[in-house]
Amino acid sequence: MSELFEPRTAGATPALRRAIEVLDLLESTSEPLAAVDIARELGLPKSSAHGLIATMMEFNLVVRGADGRFRLGPRLMRWASGFLSQTNLTGEFQRYLTGETNLNAHTITLTILDGREVVYVACRDSGDPLGLTFRIGMRLPAPYTATGKALLAAMPAGDLDRLFADPKNWPAPLTPLGVGSLNQLRQELDLVRRRGYSIDDGQVREGMICLGASIQDHSGCAIAGIAVSLIRNQASTHTLDKLGADIRTAADAIARRLGN
Known part of the structure; x- marks a missing residue:
């Protein structure tokens, strides 16, 4: 089963890579960002950005505020706590x-x-x-x-x-x-x-x-x-x-x- 975890080519998991880029972008900014800002900063088509963000919201990786802008979600804290506990x-x-x-x-x-x-x-x-x-x-x-x-x-x-x-x-x-x-x-x-x-x-x-x-x-x-x-x-x-x-x-x- 170990071969399942061997490094893949750069284009093997584009959705995962883009999700990580979204998280890195939100972490690096002091203010929440609108979907259009995320798409522009990462060079993503608006439709792709919206679909990706919707999935990330489903898993609480990002949350949307009352103004429609996005910030990091609470699931990341659970992961961070797990990392530190291990x-x-x-x-x-x-x-x-x-x-x-x-x-x-x-x-x-x-x-x-x-x-x-x-x-x-x-x-x-x-x-x-x-x-x-x-x-x-x-x-x-x-x-x-x-x-x-x-x-x-x-x-x-x-x-x-x-x-x-x-x-x-x-x-x-x-x-x-x-x-x-x-x-x-x-x-x-x-x-x-x-x-x-x-x-x-x-x-x-x-x-x-x-x-x-x-x-x-x-x-x-x-x-x-x-x-x-x-x-x-x-x-x-x-x-x-x-x-x-x-x-x-x-x-x-x-x-x-x-x-x-």
């Missing part, structure tokens, strides 16, 4: 923080790398006002985040170059402090490798500083990033040195729980 990663993250004391005063986040972005899969908030709320499912450009820098630093050089091959598609900076090119990013990643942890100093949000480290599986492959966040006026040199060591310790401890 991986030990988030569970071990939560269990480690339950018994951990050195990081208890700070916000701690867990992300995975998806292309050129990190996706937040778990978070433990502190009471400190960071000016930014981390949400599960939130995406941010990897070059600007502490976890993203940690994961990119663990990536083979060739893969990093391919990921950011086109300088015209460099991610838009989130603040004026964002690293502006692949060469600048390489310099930061060299520091990450030497230091053992990464630093985002105001690149996601000015006034906030984050320190991150990669979590490696049993094969030594970086599978996730963990970061601690605090406001800049709390970040003395001594505090940063200690938190850098603490987040590296946390990453290694979770990796051991996962079999590394």
